[in-house]
Structures are given as C-alpha cells and as structure tokens.
Amino acid sequence: MDRVQKKKIFSWALYDWANSAYSTTVMAGFFPIFFKMYWSHGTDSIVTTARLGTAISVSSLFVALLSPTLGVIADMNGYKKLFCVIFTLLGVLSCAWMGFIPAGDWWSAIWAYGLAMMAFNAASVFYDSLLPYVAEGKMMDYASSLGYAMGYLGGGVLFLINVLMYLFPASFGIADGPAAIKISFLTVAVWWLVFSFPLAKNVPEPAADGTSKNIFLLTQQSFATLKKTLRELYLEKNLLIYMISYWLYIDGVYTVMTMAVDYGVSIGLESKDLIAALLITQFIGFPCAYYFGTVTKRWGARKPILVCIAIYALTVIAATWMSQAWHFYLLATIIGMVQGGVQSLSRSLFGRMSPKEKSGEYFGLFNLVGRFASILGPLVVAVGVTVTGNSRLGMMGLLVLFISGGALLALVKEPALKME
Secondary structure, three states: OOHHHHHHHHHHHHHHHHHHHHHHHHHHHHHHHHHHHHHOOOOOHHHHHHHHHHHHHHHHHHHHHHHHHHHHHHHHHOOHHHHHHHHHHHHHHHHHHHOOOOOOOHHHHHHHHHHHHHHHHHHHHHHHHOHHHHOOOHHHHHHHHHHHHHHHHHHHHHHHHHHHHHHOHHHHOOOOHHHHHHHHHHHHHHHHHHOOHHHHHHOOOOOOOOOOOOHHHHHHHHHHHHHHHHHHHHHOHHHHHHHHHHHHHHHHHHHHHHHHHHHHHHOOOOHHHHHHHHHHHHHHHHHHHHHHOOOHHHHOOHHHHHHHHHHHHHHHHHHOOOOOHHHHHHHHHHHHHHHHHHHHHHHHHHHHHOOHHHHHHHHHHHHHHHHHHHHHHHHHHHHHHHHHOOHHHHHOOHHHHHHHHHHHHOOOOOOOOOOO
16 A cells, blocks of 8 residues: 555545544534433423434434435536535534524524534535545455544544533633533534545545536436436345345444433433443444454455444343443443444445445445434334333334344345455
C-alpha cells in the first residue's frame, strides 16, 4: 500500500472519527437522558419512550425514501462526496440547534434530533459509497474496520470530555449539568465539522457515470435506474439473501444502539451508570473493531458476523433480567466487543458483493435496508412498551430479528477475497 492510498484510507476513515461524536454523545448518550429529564420533565417514561421511538422511525423513513434516488444521482453526476458534505453541514447545524433549546420544549428537541439523525444517516450513505474507491480487495475490510475503530475512539474521546463537563461543570467554568450538556451538543457540531475536512480535501470525487445536469431528468433517470437495479438484485439471489438477512439482524443492532440508554432509564438505572457503560462500549469497541478487520484473511467476513449476531441474541435475553448497574456494565462490555465488528464487516462484505461502478446506487439500497430496519426496530419497542407497559417485554422482539437474520446469513456464499 503506497503513501497516496494510505492518505486516502486514513482521510476516509477519519470521517468515522468525526461523525461518531454525534452517534455517541447525542444519539446514544445525552439526548435520551436529557429528553426525558429536561425537555420532557414530568412526563411519564412510557410516553417519552414512545415519542423517541416514533421520532427515530420517522427520521429513518425519510432517509430510506431519499437515499436510493440520491445514490443514483450521485453515481450519474459524481456527487458522492458533495452529498456527504451537504448532509454533514445539515447535521452540524441541527446539533448546534440542540444547544439552544430551553427546558420543556420537547417538540423543538424532537425536530432538532430528527433532522440531525436524518442528516447523519444520509451522509453515511455517501460516505459508505466512497469505500470501494478508497480501497479494494482485502484492503476494503481493513479500511472499513479502521473507520469503525477510529469512530469508537474519536466518539469515546469527545464523550469522555463531555461527561467530565457534565459531572464537574464548575471545573470547566460551566454553571451546571444541564448547561454542560447543551455545550456538549455544540462541541459535537464543531468536532463533526472540523474532522470532516480531510475527507473533503483528500478523498477524490469518483468520476460521473452520466452527463445530464438537469435535476428533473436526473430524477427521472434515477427512478429508471433504481427500478433496473432492483430487477438485477432480484436475479442475484445470493446478494438478495444477504440484503434480507442484513435487514433483519442490523434492525436489532441499530435498535440496541439507539434505545439502550432509554431502556436503562426506564428500568430505574441512574444516568451516571448509563453514561459510564457507554464509555466502556466506546473504548472496548476501538480495539475490537480494528481486530475484526484483521481476521477476515483466515475466516472471511460471514463467519465473524454470525458470531457477533449470536452474541447479540444472548445479550438481548440477558438484558431482560438486568436490574443492577454492574449488569449494564457487563452487557456494555460484551456489546463493545461485537458492535463495531458486525457493522464494519457487513459494510465491507456488501462492498465486495456489489459492483464498484454502481457503489452510490447499491450503497443507497444498502442504507435503505438499514434505514427500514431503523424504522421497524424502535417502532416495535415503542409499541411494545405502550401496549404492555413493560420496558423489558418491549425489547424481546429483537431476539426474532437476530435469529432469523443469522439463519439467512448462513445461506450466503461469500465471494473470494482479492489479495491486491
């Protein structure tokens, strides 16, 4: 691997370091707690869980409907990096907005969170679609795992700083804990923006596949191309089975990521314990995500993913019995070991199974599947806790997703690794 390729891979992977500040500090960390205790103070926890789950589902639906078409347009006119930057800026502005929303204004908080999550997910579509142009063959597994490893480390570093701001506000010249959390949302915006610069500067925009600049013609062409791609996918049975299996198991993964803290609050755990558990996940996730990228030469990607899915299924069962803080710490350790692996290897496996010249289009579909998973999982949890009035029962539906997704993945034939 020459110096130019190393620079491209590192610059691309650094975007994971940048945007993981949002997924860690905002999505998984402070927002669920702050939404319940500050923006929805006095509201029943069942209601706030339903509101949060619904907001995540609506935001994911919007991205699911948008990303395939934008992916086709990006392929046609060479807009992959451009769209990544545009949605990054929207996410940055939405995070900054959260820092100025007053207590009790849960409606504005949900809007800001929904926009930020939509932008985060949409930017990820185009970030992922750049992967085949940054690395090929066995280097794709390495680059994908490096990205997730850097994401865990970068997200964990900023989250640790934000947690210290929250726990010891006076030491940072901050008035109190709520003010510290609001400032944390602003630090996420700055972090996300600044560390996105290397990708914008050093990763080249892939060449366009088409020549039309007319937005109406592009939209028309995108629907025609998307229809053709769906027909191709239907004929590619192996890739189709993988997409269905990914939809099922990643549904459970994303739901655990977005709803774990809310679940902990609902069963009575203290916020400091939940935050500590998230830090454990981040810093254990860093070396483990990188490690998963090194085992594919011997085991491929499919078998390690299956191991991760099995561990997730066992974790969901264990979570229903959780009652003490140390239980949450233990589960956070286990999740940290496999979360980055299942995400990074799923991404690189799909990258090797799909045509490189249509990466925007195919990764649009890949993220479409992921976004529909993000719609169903949180909605199942929201409906489950509303109907049963029991947060533990609401999480049990995820077990079916992990088992069925793993069973289908076992049928997938993994392509041989190219060794360039």
